[in-house]
Amino acid sequence: MKLTYLVFLLIFSTVAFAQQGLVKINMNQKVEEILNKKTALDKEKPVIAGYRLQLYFGGNRNEAAEIKARFTSIYADYNVYLIYQQPYFKLRVGDFRNRITAGNFQKIILKDFPAVFIVKDDIAFPK
Secondary structure, X not given: OHHHHHHHHHHXXXXXXXXXXXXXXXXXXXXXXXXXXXXXXXXXXXXXXXXXXXXEEXXXXXXXXXXXXXXXXXXXXXXXXXXXXXXXXXXXXXXXXXXXXXXXXXXXHOOOOOOOEEEEEEEEOOO
């Protein structure tokens, strides 16, 4: 009897005291403007996390440009990115969604560019 009463009380209490509500978010106007600007920028140039192959890392811009020219003459279908982060230049190629495809291309170009290695990077959103 006590067990039946206890079970009835537990079931009834969860049903009787269930609450429903409405959440209203009050946001500062400047925060909303910043979020809108960020959304607009993301739509202009969308990027996702991915991989690229780094062919050069060093302080010599001419050497980076030479490697870039040699790469584009052999593999013209791939995007090439020359990045300057003071005081170094980085030459990265490709827009790979996963590490496996980056690794496959790395094996192909390893004979021409033996110092190539895979790096995580934000890549252009595939069209």
